[in-house]
Amino acid sequence: MFKLAPSILAADFNHLGEQIEQIESAGADYLHIDVMDGMFVPSISFGMPLITSIRKNTSMVFDVHLMVKEPIRYIDDFCKAGADIITVHTEACTHLHSTIRAIKEKGKRAGVSLNPGTSLDAIRYILPEVDLVLIMTVNPGFGGQAFIPFCYQKIAETKQMIVESGSKAELEVDGGITLDNAEAVLKAGAQVLVSGSSVFNGTIEKNINAFREVFSHAAQ
Numbered sequence: 001m002f003k004l005a006p007s008i009l010a011a012d013f014n015h016l017g018e019q020i021e022q023i024e025s026a027g028a029d030y031l032h033i034d035v036m037d038g039m040f041v042p043s044i045s046f047g048m049p050l051i052t053s054i055r056k057n058t059s060m061v062f063d064v065h066l067m068v069k070e071p072i073r074y075i076d077d078f079c080k081a082g083a084d085i086i087t088v089h090t091e092a093c094t095h096l097h098s099t100i101r102a103i104k105e106k107g108k109r110a111g112v113s114l115n116p117g118t119s120l121d122a123i124r125y126i127l128p129e130v131d132l133v134l135i136m137t138v139n140p141g142f143g144g145q146a147f148i149p150f151c152y153q154k155i156a157e158t159k160q161m162i163v164e165s166g167s168k169a170e171l172e173v174d175g176g177i178t179l180d181n182a183e184a185v186l187k188a189g190a191q192v193l194v195s196g197s198s199v200f201n202g203t204i205e206k207n208i209n210a211f212r213e214v215f216s217h218a219a220q
Helices: 013-025 048-055 071-081 096-105 151-165 182-188 204-219
Strands: 003-006 030-036 061-067 085-089 109-114 132-136 170-174 192-195
Touching: 003 204, 013 030, 013 048, 013 204, 048 061, 048 071, 061 071, 071 085, 071 096, 085 096, 085 132, 096 109, 132 151, 151 170, 151 182, 182 192, 182 204
Parallel strands: 003 030, 003 192, 030 061, 061 085, 085 109, 109 132, 132 170, 170 192
Antiparallel strands: none
8 A cells, every 4th residue: 555744844834733734634644743853954944842842733644854964862852752653864873773672662663764865775784674665756955856766776776686685664755755656666665755845835735645545556
């Protein structure tokens, strides 16, 4: 089953609570929350206080993507704030295995992410330990970027690696996902699509329904 994870980075923060309600009512699977520190990536977004605040008003799965240096320092804080899935970047971790273990010891699902130019060899040996692999299809730090075409091959190779390793990890893809390329991304091997602008621009319910139609078509 394919899943949709709207990214609140593209939401209207004047109406964030209302838009999260619309996402949940429309049947989105995860709520994708990008946390940026201004060091690992150039932008600064939001952190624990926002997650704690919105956690009170929704039962959605919080898919928290940490784009921060040495995220092991903050695992406890994000768990307490309400994260369900915590994904860290292999490029940002001195000791990736220890970071993944720290997440799982808290009873949370652990994910590992790769930037577009990072080799899949960086995650080969950690695959049996993780619950999710996130392939970035833009260089992280800013929303609204265009999908990098060579990432189709990378998605397919990641899927093959997951299968060959025996891992049960979901394959999530984030960056430039639109209704125009969603089916091709799914057919390359993705199971979870992160999308920001294509969900929040216009009517949220209509956009999510359109993604569902793509999912149905890709599954045939």
